[in-house]
Amino acid sequence: MKKIETVCVIDDDDIYQIITTKEIEETALVNNILLFSDGEKAIRYIETAIAESKKLPDIIFLDLNMPVMDGWDFLDEFLVLKPKMNKKVVLYIVSSSIDNRDIDKARSISAVTDFIIKPITKNQLASIFNTVLKQQRA
């Protein structure tokens, strides 16, 4: 069965990282997991990975509230880089914010597939992975 090659998790909360990694592993639908503790580190990686589209993640789970470069700033730079990527990168915002201003703002950005309120469950992850796999086969 085909698996998703790379999933990228951007979140400053190390415990959330551990939990999410474990949940992703349990779905058994993903080969690699990339972890970044803030947007800046993630965007630097993506910049270098553009040249080699195999290294680009298939799915990004992005937190909003982070030190140094937060989710919104990451999105700004991600949108600039997006036209240069020759691979479809699906992006989800995963945040504990229930502020409608955040949710509306996120949904107005075309590059954002959806806004998921934490905590994200194994079932949610599995359904996302299956949808993306279906799209990749099509």
Next chain:
Amino acid sequence: MGDELVEFVKKLFTAEGFMPRWVCGVWSSTHGWMYICANIAIWAAYFTIPFVLFSFIQKRKNLPFRGIFVWFILFIIFCGVTHLVDAIMFWKPLYRLNAVLLVTTAIISWITVVILIKHIPKALQLKTSTELQEIINQQMQELQLANSKLKESETYFKALVNNNPDLITRMGKDLTYQFVNESLTTLSGSQPSFYLGKTPAQVLPTHPHTPMFEGKLREVIETKKMVEYEIHTTAPTVGDGYFAVEMIPLFDEKNEVENVITITKNITEARKNALKLEETIANLNKLSKRLDYKIKTLQDFAYIVSHNLRSPVGNLVSLKGLYDKEADTNMKEFYVEKAFTVADQLSITVKDLSDVVNIGQNTDIAQEWLQFKTVLVTQMNALFAEIESSKAVVSHNFTACEKIQYPKIYLESIFLNLLTNAIKYSSPKRIPQIHFETAVNEEGIITLTCTDNGQGIDMEKHGKKLFSLHKTFHSHPDARGVGLFITKNQVLALGGTISAKSEVDKGTTFIINFNEMQV
């Protein structure tokens, strides 16, 4: 016939062929002389009448039907002459001449008759003196009525102009006063004669608005257009006042400006109300700005509570789920350890949040006079180890404002957070320099600035989030994003503001206006 006529003319002034009347017929002396005397008397009277009439014509210059009078004079003269000749006939029977005279008289008489008949309809239209008198009387009455009406309207108009609270004048094109209303004389305490016939410059040479008044008058006269303007006066008679002046041109028949009506309205009350209204609006704006701050703070707080509590709680739930499913005891222990860490974070977050709640509630916290220098030294002592290890140089200049009335724990917390921040985010490339300074402006706003030469913050990117909770901009291990948030809430709770200027790799300046929102 021709011969007869020649004969007649030749003998016109002779009595040949006729006998004097005395000897023709039987005339008694009485009868003869009665006839002669009567004829002469008639002639004399007929001869006098023309002179009387002539002198009458001369005296009545605009006499109607003058022609009739001329014909009538001729008619009377000729009638008289026939009577004279009739008298002469007693001695000299000039029958031929008499015939010519009679014919002439007859012609003149008929001409007179014709002219009279012709003029009768016209003459009938002539008013008699009684009729004329009546007409005159009637017209006099009408005139009197019109006069009294005019007087009445003039009285109304005067009452209107004089009882008008506005100052009204009529100015001539030579810029002299032609009329001033009572409001003006009452206000100035001068009689109208003080003004009339003089220019404003002659009447009020020292009044600050005289040159402007004259200038505007000239403008109206030149442009032929109405002018409006406003003045603010502080004259001792009226006090601090605002006036609106209107100048309206009045034109003569050649469409040139003959007079200018000036109306000066006292709009002090309206203006003062407008100023009061502006002030009220400004106050309301200030209030709404403060409310906006409050709402923003409350929204932020709700957001912060949601975010900062949901995260660790979500983690705890997830960890419990993993723990339950996990068979490996080592992993189970790992999850428990992580759960404890989350619990510690949660407790810190709850403490931070309750600190902020306390700040928001303690707006009437006790204030005392504090020396900036004392508070700074206290906090430097508290941070002795950090300052020592970072080799930071802390300087200050509190000469502009040495002390402030403020809650002690807030001011200490502000200094502690500013100092900690400056040391924590100092640049490894240079010795940290931290400078505190105070200032006070004319409105009484006390400002504290803290300038460092640290790493700086990209204000364009992070300016808005600088004072938010759990926002950190550097990968410092101790960065928690609490200090500035607490500092901001403390400053805001007491009606102040906090802002920052920064440049990456140059340094940061924090500016605190302690009482900006109170003034």
